[in-house]
Amino acid sequence: MRERTIAVAVAVGTALTVGISATGPASAGVASRAGTDGTARFYRQPISWHGCRSGPDDETGGALDAAGTRCATVTVPLDYGRPDGRTITVAISRIKATDPGRRRGALLINPGGPGAVGLDQVLLKGMMPAVAERYDLIGMDPRFVGRSTPIRCQWTTDSFTRSAGPNRRTFDESAALMKTLAAGCAQGDRDLLPHASTRNTARDMDVIRAALGEPRLSYLGYSYGTYLGAVYLQMFGARADRVVLDSAADPDVYGPNLISRNAPALAAALKHWAGWAAGHDSKYGLGDTTAAVLSTVERIDRAAARRPLRVGAYRVDAHLVPYLLFVRLYDDSAAAYAGLAAETRALAGAARGASVVPPPSLEKLLTGLFTGAGEAEDRAGTPIVCADRAASRDPATYFRDIQAHRASEPLFGPMTRNITPCAFWPTTPAEPATEIRNHVPALIVGADGDPVTPYPGQRAMHRALAGSRMITLTGAFRHGAYLAAGNACVNAAVDRYLVDGALPGTDIACDTSGGTGE
Numbered sequence: 001m002r003e004r005t006i007a008v009a010v011a012v013g014t015a016l017t018v019g020i021s022a023t024g025p026a027s028a029g030v031a032s033r034a035g036t037d038g039t040a041r042f043y044r045q046p047i048s049w050h051g052c053r054s055g056p057d058d059e060t061g062g063a064l065d066a067a068g069t070r071c072a073t074v075t076v077p078l079d080y081g082r083p084d085g086r087t088i089t090v091a092i093s094r095i096k097a098t099d100p101g102r103r104r105g106a107l108l109i110n111p112g113g114p115g116a117v118g119l120d121q122v123l124l125k126g127m128m129p130a131v132a133e134r135y136d137l138i139g140m141d142p143r144f145v146g147r148s149t150p151i152r153c154q155w156t157t158d159s160f161t162r163s164a165g166p167n168r169r170t171f172d173e174s175a176a177l178m179k180t181l182a183a184g185c186a187q188g189d190r191d192l193l194p195h196a197s198t199r200n201t202a203r204d205m206d207v208i209r210a211a212l213g214e215p216r217l218s219y220l221g222y223s224y225g226t227y228l229g230a231v232y233l234q235m236f237g238a239r240a241d242r243v244v245l246d247s248a249a250d251p252d253v254y255g256p257n258l259i260s261r262n263a264p265a266l267a268a269a270l271k272h273w274a275g276w277a278a279g280h281d282s283k284y285g286l287g288d289t290t291a292a293v294l295s296t297v298e299r300i301d302r303a304a305a306r307r308p309l310r311v312g313a314y315r316v317d318a319h320l321v322p323y324l325l326f327v328r329l330y331d332d333s334a335a336a337y338a339g340l341a342a343e344t345r346a347l348a349g350a351a352r353g354a355s356v357v358p359p360p361s362l363e364k365l366l367t368g369l370f371t372g373a374g375e376a377e378d379r380a381g382t383p384i385v386c387a388d389r390a391a392s393r394d395p396a397t398y399f400r401d402i403q404a405h406r407a408s409e410p411l412f413g414p415m416t417r418n419i420t421p422c423a424f425w426p427t428t429p430a431e432p433a434t435e436i437r438n439h440v441p442a443l444i445v446g447a448d449g450d451p452v453t454p455y456p457g458q459r460a461m462h463r464a465l466a467g468s469r470m471i472t473l474t475g476a477f478r479h480g481a482y483l484a485a486g487n488a489c490v491n492a493a494v495d496r497y498l499v500d501g502a503l504p505g506t507d508i509a510c511d512t513s514g515g516t517g518e
Helices: 059-066 119-127 129-134 168-186 198-211 224-239 263-278 290-306 321-326 334-351 360-371 377-388 395-405 455-464 488-500
Strands: 018-021 024-028 070-077 087-095 105-110 135-141 217-222 240-246 309-311 314-316 442-447 468-473 508-510
Touching: 059 119, 070 198, 087 119, 087 198, 105 119, 105 198, 105 224, 119 129, 119 135, 129 135, 129 488, 135 198, 168 377, 168 395, 198 217, 198 224, 198 377, 217 224, 224 240, 224 442, 224 455, 240 488, 263 290, 263 321, 263 334, 290 309, 290 321, 290 334, 309 334, 314 360, 321 334, 321 360, 334 360, 442 455, 442 488, 455 468, 468 488, 488 508
Parallel strands: 105 135, 105 217, 217 240, 240 442, 442 468, 468 508
Antiparallel strands: 018 024, 070 087, 087 135, 309 314
């Protein structure tokens, strides 16, 4: 299981060869041998920029072109251990610095995932004008994602994340689905799978840096992008400039079991939303106290365990109810909470046996889950997760873990601890997972109530990057702080670091009003 992309509106309609380097252990030989190990031609390649729109129906490309973006592809080795072998392409985008006389360099932005496209991240220019003055903003579709050479997983769903449900029978159903999904990724592109790792994406980033003519690369990464940024720091720290990691993943847990520890944070976020919903009971009818709203959610979950709920054209069972809540808890804004309340009202009606028409947002989410017609980050991202760290291949280990935590994590534990396609993956990781331990400067940002990358994991990233400072958005139950939260304190501190280069003298806190906490 994995994180999902942080939603930051960008005006598009909606918004390893192992060796030792100067930056620490478990770093790739490429970091110290670039240009002498057969990779020189990639580092020295020219970039041919062109328009971004690929056709009349390409809304993203049209928005990029309208903003003055130029796009290109960079050629990289499929396997950096065999640089004379097969090559693939990585799609990139660029908006040049608006103040060329004070230009500092290039800032590559990754939105998370894994599996999320990144070309459109340059459209954040309008939300970060001071930064856009000083940097060329660079977007990237990571290898095998979006417009980069794709891996085509044959799925009829856009996400593998499911709850194991209430018992061994329902767990076995989810395990069977994971096995089917793993086989779907092996049908056409099996030879690509071992090379989908974050370590190889970090290598691609360094090729992009060199091809751009930049001696050093600045970076802004959200969610999964924090792990990618940390791997780049470990492998190529001497070539990193100013690095911001927002909503950091725990570097020692990242992999197929990434969200296995998320249930307590998700329960806390759900409780926070329930308090909001209780205050709007006259509109949504979910209960007039926090406890009453949570009881409504429990009734929905129990009803789905007895028999699938009829929600429009779809049947929602116990595998899906926790997931439908999970994906709506990324944002604690009033608009997001209202959307979740409307969807929960529809589910509550279905649990009572009423005929319900789902809100358009829920209809779209269910259509993606049942047909694969959604954004499909998981289809692109699962090969990355499975290439990064090996997973247990014994289904019984997952069921035992779920049972051991079922009493304390009744709603979300069977989802966060459930088996994934990586347990049945047709290939094994080509390299060990990267050990993140270095002193390269970085700025870590996050909310202390983040339900997706919980705060203890953010703190673990802070400790692993011993040269980092941390900004905590306190009292916020959301995923994403810089720009995404609209918090003046956080935004000013990150802008100051990117523009002036000065890390805070100590870790700081920002409260949800936009001021500095005590």
